[in-house]
Amino acid sequence: MGYSSPGCVGELVAEIEPYTGDEAKAGGPYTSEVTGMACVSTEGSGIIFIGSLSGLEPSKLDIGGFHIHSGGSCDDNTSQGGHYWSDKVPACGVTTDPWTAPQGATYSTTSDGDAAPVNNNPGLSATGGVTGFTTSADESECGVAGKTVIIHREDGTRVGCGILM
Numbered sequence: 001m002g003y004s005s006p007g008c009v010g011e012l013v014a015e016i017e018p019y020t021g022d023e024a025k026a027g028g029p030y031t032s033e034v035t036g037m038a039c040v041s042t043e044g045s046g047i048i049f050i051g052s053l054s055g056l057e058p059s060k061l062d063i064g065g066f067h068i069h070s071g072g073s074c075d076d077n078t079s080q081g082g083h084y085w086s087d088k089v090p091a092c093g094v095t096t097d098p099w100t101a102p103q104g105a106t107y108s109t110t111s112d113g114d115a116a117p118v119n120n121n122p123g124l125s126a127t128g129g130v131t132g133f134t135t136s137a138d139e140s141e142c143g144v145a146g147k148t149v150i151i152h153r154e155d156g157t158r159v160g161c162g163i164l165m
């Protein structure tokens with residue numbers, strides 16, 4: 001295992017592709033040209049989550065979001081799942097949803113619509129001393145391999161998806 005490219009180095013990588021199936025928000029469905037990569041590496045008791053993205057809304061500051069979700073397929077909103085943490089997987093021991101703006105699960109874009117988010121927030125580790133996220137494919141270890149990575153527009157619409165492998 002192992003992967004590296006400029007701006008995105010990790011034990012797991014998800015190739016992000018446009019997702020246009022989210023009609024949940026007013027004004028949708030949106031045209032999406034979101035592409036790029038998301039990478040995960042082990043860091044202490046938890047993970048570091050890094051992206052290298054393009055095709056986003058230009059010139060945005062700290063919008064949400066850049067998340068790992070609980071599903072294993074990009075087909076539709078249901079199979080993509082919701083935020084992945086102890087809410088669904090008690091083994092994580094991650095007791096606060098880390099995929100929120102206050103927890104740093106946001107990104108900022110250049111005037112060209114590029115972004116390079118880095119999330120190494122302590123919220124990606126266990127706060128109760130259990131395990132925190134790991135790079136395994138085993139949910140009993142709170143593993144993120146095989147899980148979806150979702151890119152949201154500023155209004156929350158899902159516009160990019162990939163699977164960590």
Ligand SMILES: [Cu+2]
Binds near residue numbers: 067069083099
């Ligand atoms: Cu999300």
